[in-house]
Amino acid sequence: MNDLKTIRIFLSTIFLVASLAWLFIGPDVNPLAIISVKSQIIPSTLAATIGATAFWLVATFVFGRLYCSTVCPVGSLQDLAIWSRRYLARLSRKNRSLTRPYQFVPPSRGRWTFLTLYAASLLLGVFSVAWILEPWRLLQSVAGLERHAAVADTWAHSGIFISLADGALIGCIISALILLVVILMALIRGRWFCNKICPIGTALGAITQYSLYHIEINPDKCINCMKCEDICPAQCVKVLSRHVDDSRCIRCFNCLKVCPNDAIRYQINHNRRRTPLMQRRKQFNT
Ligand code: SF4
Ligand code: SF4
Ligand code: SF4
Known part of the structure; x- marks a missing residue:
């Protein structure tokens, strides 16, 4: 089980490097970097080559949100912030927001509002909302500050061409500020953006709650x-x-990695509850 974390970090590093190289340097960087684009859900859907989308729908149903832990570059950037948290905390021991461990928070209903807003904006053709809410486009828009063609790429599948001179610079700056907020929030609240705002995360989460493999405490x-x-x-x-x-x-x-007693596992089976009083009545009837 411990190997799962190592494998997922290895994969997320490859996809993050490939994504950033593709977005900020351009398609000429390395032919292999195209794998970062081909694996993304939304670009795959918009390009009408829904292979990646179909793959992730099935993979999410079986394994859960692996897309969020391996392929999504915004998720990996948040992970970098989360990992740097412990080092920043050593430098600033009095900063409670950095030293405080995470703790359970109830699910947010607002995430469904953002998903609805995102879906409605796509249907109505208000594509600028996607620049803010959808992770790949958010990063693509930020890349437009460095590589202007990325701005056109962002909108290419919508049939709209916008250059920086047309005022898209403001959109790029807004996207960069939003990404900064996402990373700063990751320092304090972990995957806050993923579970409160990101529409892709909410949609994948709706499937993951029925996924075959799940995390379970014994x-x-x-x-x-x-x-x-x-x-x-x-x-x-x-x-x-x-x-x-x-x-x-x-x-x-x-x-899985930190549990000292192998009590939390990634598995198909559901554990039985410990005390008979908490077991389902039908278990006594059989
Ligand atoms: S929830 Fe959204 S931003 Fe977070 S990792 Fe998943 S797709 Fe990326
Ligand atoms: S339950 Fe475990 S695997 Fe899932 S997000 Fe939390 S630490 Fe990661
Ligand atoms: S024993 Fe394992 S499952 Fe239980 S609280 Fe500790 S880390 Fe979590």
């Missing part, structure tokens, strides 16, 4: 050390009630 082995809840960047583990909100779990596998 109540017979758990010793209440709280390490899994403290390290969960999605703030979706509640040790007290042995609950993991799978819709928000981004499959980072941090919790």
Whole structure:
């Protein structure tokens, strides 16, 4: 189980480097970098080559939000902020927002509002909303500050061409500021953007809550050390009630790595509850 975290970090590093190279240097950087674009959900859908989209729908149903832990560059940039948190905390020991461990927060209903807003904006042709809410386009728009062709790329599949001279510079700057906020929030609140705002994350989360493989706490082995809840960047583990909100779990596998008793696992089976009083009545009737 510990290897899962190592594998996912390896994959997310490759996809992040390829994505940034493609976006900020351009398609000529390396033919292999195109894998970063081909693996993205929205560009695949817009290009009408929905292979990647179909792949991720099936993969999410089986494994959960692996897209969010390996392929999405905005997710990986947030992870970099989350990892740098512990080093910044050493420099500033009195800063409680950096030193405080994560803890469970209830799911936000606002995420559904953002998903609805995003879907409505696409249907109505108000594509600028996508610059703000959808991670690949957000990053593509930021890349437009450095590589102006990226701005045109962002809009190419919408049939609209906008150059920086047409005023898209303001859009690029707004996107850059939003990305900065996302990264700063990641320092304090982990994958805050992923579970409160990102429409792709909300849509994938709706599938993940029914995924075959899920994160589960074994109540017979758990010793209440709280390490899994403290390290969960999605703030979706509640040790007290042995609950993991799978819709928000981004499959980072941090919790598996820190558990001292192998009590939290990524598995298909659902654990039975520990005390007979908490078991379902039908188990007594059979
Ligand atoms: S929730 Fe959105 S921003 Fe976060 S990793 Fe998933 S797709 Fe990327
Ligand atoms: S429960 Fe939290 S720590 Fe564990 S894999 Fe999911 S997001 Fe990561
Ligand atoms: S890290 Fe393991 S033992 Fe500790 S609270 Fe979490 S599941 Fe229980």
